[in-house]
Amino acid sequence: IRIVEILESEGNQQRENDKFNRVDIKARNSKDEIIIVEVQNTREIYYLERILFGVAKAITEHIELGELYSQVKKVYSISILYFDIGKGNDYLYHGQNSFVGVHTGDFLEVTTKEKDAIVRKLPAEIFPEYFLIRVNEFNKVAVTPLEEWIEYLKTGIIRPDTKAPGLEEARRKLIYYNMDRAEQVAYDEHINAVMIQNDVLSTAAEEGREEGRQEGLAEGRKEGRQEEKIENARTMKSLNISSEVIHQVTGLPIKDIEEL
Numbered sequence: 001i002r003i004v005e006i007l008e009s010e011g012n013q014q015r016e017n018d019k020f021n022r023v024d025i026k027a028r029n030s031k032d033e034i035i036i037v038e039v040q041n042t043r044e045i046y047y048l049e050r051i052l053f054g055v056a057k058a059i060t061e062h063i064e065l066g067e068l069y070s071q072v073k074k075v076y077s078i079s080i081l082y083f084d085i086g087k088g089n090d091y092l093y094h095g096q097n098s099f100v101g102v103h104t105g106d107f108l109e110v111t112t113k114e115k116d117a118i119v120r121k122l123p124a125e126i127f128p129e130y131f132l133i134r135v136n137e138f139n140k141v142a143v144t145p146l147e148e149w150i151e152y153l154k155t156g157i158i159r160p161d162t163k164a165p166g167l168e169e170a171r172r173k174l175i176y177y178n179m180d181r182a183e184q185v186a187y188d189e190h191i192n193a194v195m196i197q198n199d200v201l202s203t204a205a206e207e208g209r210e211e212g213r214q215e216g217l218a219e220g221r222k223e224g225r226q227e228e229k230i231e232n233a234r235t236m237k238s239l240n241i242s243s244e245v246i247h248q249v250t251g252l253p254i255k256d257i258e259e260l
Contacts, residue, residue, distance in 0.1 A: 026058065033074040034058050034121065043083040051077050055128045070113070075128040080153060082135050091137040097127035234260050 039188055040047065040215040042254075054068035062073045076144060080145050109120040135154045142151040146166035152158050158171045228251040237246060243257045 031074075033076065034062060035076045035078065037078045037080070037081075039080045039166070041082045046080075047079075047085060051079060051130065055130075059128075072126075074126065076131070077128060078130070078131045080133050080135060084185050085132065085134065088137075091134045091139075091203070092146075093132040093134070095130040095132075098104040098121050230260070 004209075010227050024039050025035075027035045027037075031037060036051075036054060037053070038051065044050065054085075055077050058075050058125070059072060063071050100106070101108070107122060109122055110126075112119060112121055114121075133150060133153070135150060138147075138150045138154050139145070142148045142159075145167075148159065148162055148164040148167060152167060152170070158167050162171075164169060176184065176187065231254055233250050233252055233256075237257065237260055243254045246252065247258050248252050
């Protein structure tokens with residue numbers, strides 16, 4: 001699964017008194033699912049209600065009036081929290097909807113249609129999912145890529161040997177944003193010069209390939225015409241036409257004609 005598009009991250013008001021859906025990042029992945037990422041630094045009493053509203057807003061923004069409910073997008077809400085949201089011992093919490101039998105305790109599976117086939121799904125696969133990352137509660141040695149990201153979010157430090165997807169790119173961005181304005185301008189000019197140089201080299205290489213293709217086509221046409229002359233000469237020779245006449249028609253040397 002990969003991110004294919006960064007979407008508009010602030011919902012539009014439908015009415016004057018409508019609330020904005022303010023998020024830091026909203027993206028669409030290769031499964032056509034919506035991912036909302038919010039970073040919250042200060043305490044907010046009704047934070048869960050706010051992310052619930054944000055998810056609901058995202059769902060309604062991505063379906064048109066009259067479309068089938070099958071077009072409702074799966075939404076993932078990821079909250080990166082730097083405040084104490086409540087009581088809990090973990091640094092990562094995951095919330096999703098399940099329908100559990102009141103008397104049996106079993107998990108309900110619903111029948112639905114997917115790619116012209118009838119399949120069964122858990123409601124959790126359809127309903128939004130929520131991830132709360134309590135950055136300040138992370139106090140362990142980072143082992144997994146996710147833990148390396150959380151360590152970075154907490155300390156601002158990226159390990160030199162990191163293998164976590166995206167962190168190396170983040171390091172390069174950090175280096176750039178930590179430059180002063182003059183250094184950024186010099187770096188931008190350097191990158192621009194490199195891009196121009198690469199473009200010139202690429203253009204020259206492409207022109208060379210094109211010239212080679214044209215030469216190849218010309219050579220191919222020449223060989224094709226020669227083969228056609230030889231085939232015509234064979235045909236005329238089988239009809240007992242003299243080599244002199246065949247030479248005049250095809251332009252082939254008489255010696256070559258007689259050897260056919």
